[in-house]
Amino acid sequence: MSNTLSPPEIAGSNSFPFSRPTSPGGHRRQVGFVGLGTIGYAMAKNLAKNGPDNIQGLPPVRVWNRTTSKADKLVDHVGKDRASVAQSLEEIVQDCDIIIVNLANDDVVRKIYHQFSEALEKSPPQKTKIFVETSTIYPSLAGELDKILSSLPHTHLITCPVLGSAIVADQSQLVLIMSGDYTSKKEVANLLVPSVGRKVVDLGGDLEKALTYKLMANSMILGSMEVLAEAMTFAEKSGIGSERVLDLVKDYFPAPSLIAYAEKMNGEKFDGASGFAIDGGIKDATHIRRLTSKYNCPMPALDAAHQHLLTARAIHVRQKNEGKPAVDVLDWSAIVAGTRAAAGLSGFDREQDASTLVEIMEGSTSQ
Template sequence: MADKHLPLPLHHTSRQIPFSRPATPQAQPLQIGIYGLGNIGYPMARNLAAYKTSQPVSSPPLLVYNRTVSKSENLVKEAGGEANVRIAQSAAQLVIECDVIITNLANDAVVKSVYTEFSKALTQSPPARNKIFVETSTIYPTLAGELDNLISYVPHSRLITCQVFGAPAAADKAQLVLIMSGDYRSKKEMAYLLVPAVGRKVYDLGENLEKAPTFKLIGNSIMLGCMEVVAEAQTLAEKSGIGAKAVQMLVRELLTSPLLISCSMMIAYGDRMVNDSFDGSNGFAINGGIKDASHMRQLTNDHNSPMPVIDAAYSHLLTARALHSAQALQGHQEFNTLDFSAVVAGTRVAAGLDGLHSGKYSKVIKDV
């Protein structure tokens, strides 16, 4: 599909939203719903509810649905009660009642399953008003077309892809960067809803729905590639008698220099590697990293654009997960799930070191 609207140049910073403001306000306030209250979806929902209540024009409470009901209940309490957030009893209720449906889900299979539920519900109860679906999950680009096929059969319904960049801490502070592609008018309307409610900036990548998820994977490949480089450097430092902590000190020095770009996430994950802090319940779980790396590798294959560091990182993530699974079978795993900083386990094993416990191999003894 040819893009009728050129993407905003990535160096452009004079505007946070690359669209003119919608010409006229809504005749009645939008009913907004969110499906998926994970590490990113939960703070997005909380911030959106808080933003809506701060506006001078009253609007209906945010409607949320999550398969783990306790998360929805916690959100209602944190948001100040049912005047601000209501819990849908089913995906069908959410999609039938809402004008805007935002999804943030774990993987492609779940995303497709949920949109199939949406399509079935709306086929049985066709909407009389416009609906906008905002898919924010990290998915493989071609899935966007499949979702569009499911939604395009529903009258008055439009889909946009709106992938987000930012760690949970950025989501918590409504500092996400939003990457949009799809129907132009829907993007414009959603941009003014989501900034500054959940994000700080929007990039428009045109009408082709595959562009935003493609760019999301490209962006994530930078992070994963950087982590792989740090992991390899730390491991080489261990084998060469310098020590991983020395490399991490250098990383901090280089990346916090006023002459260079700061990368606090790389510092944070490097710290996890050095300290074997691989608890996936407090970070980005390894299954998510493997899923993203798998998508990146498929994307490089589709475009004949090799990325060897991602191939290596994917292999090392699998190694880390295999080590963890073996520990679980023996009943002595330290964490219920690994964080994807455990990618360092692959480079350690390749170098003949213990993958998940750096304390089990000889450390560097500094010369006096």
């Protein structure tokens, strides 16, 4: 059974089994942040901006990103007294006591941890280092990462994927899912809440549990998006119009995330640069389907969502090859292009569908 962990300032003290440190000295440890994608940037920014206000003596956060301009942008935003740019991964792993990682996919995560290991083999740590893996990765990869680090002295790994959209992350309202060493979780929880997130869900010592939980949560989001995309396509073909589905969501299913996706689909706002890229959605769907096979737990809505995501991406790739993409990076809300294509409509061009829909309506009326 999981525990929901929130500091006394956020919720009742009985809901937070981790005690506050008796002295602020224990929290003057250097924090490093690796990976400044949409969610990672918001997390690192909020930790740098809010951390010193919540934890006395917290040093400026060290940040590293493959694209240095993002790290420079973050430092410019929060100020040099709150963050600094590390020149290399080696600098991050050698100088920092808590290293938070947020990266796009499993292969990149694996590569980064091998680089961590190589750097620490050259200069073994003399005091405890905590690695906080917040990326959405396949659960068994946690075991690989733990094995990479286990040969090094004084190292601990916890998994801490996060739940929440880019807007939620920007507002420090993420839910943090944690598994791993208890003492490490306690320290990281006190570091990140409320500076980065609003609560922690503790799933015990098994590193795979937090990652499995995150993918289960994403399955609910993807399943909801699939049903929403199908309803919008059905509404278009029946002559009702997708805007009526948006109204229906607002009236009867007013979840903020569902409304946001309905607005994106209805308005064809598929720019993934400020959202969640479709590549990430396909990666997550692939991981979820792999887990459903492992546990003999069919999730047919996810199978359909995976197919429609692939269809949407294929159409977008064709557009890019033809030199006429509407956006450079496709958001995963473009899943609706897959349901539209399956229904005989154009994936992204409603004007092209206008005459087709008139013919369909005239045909249905004459029958």
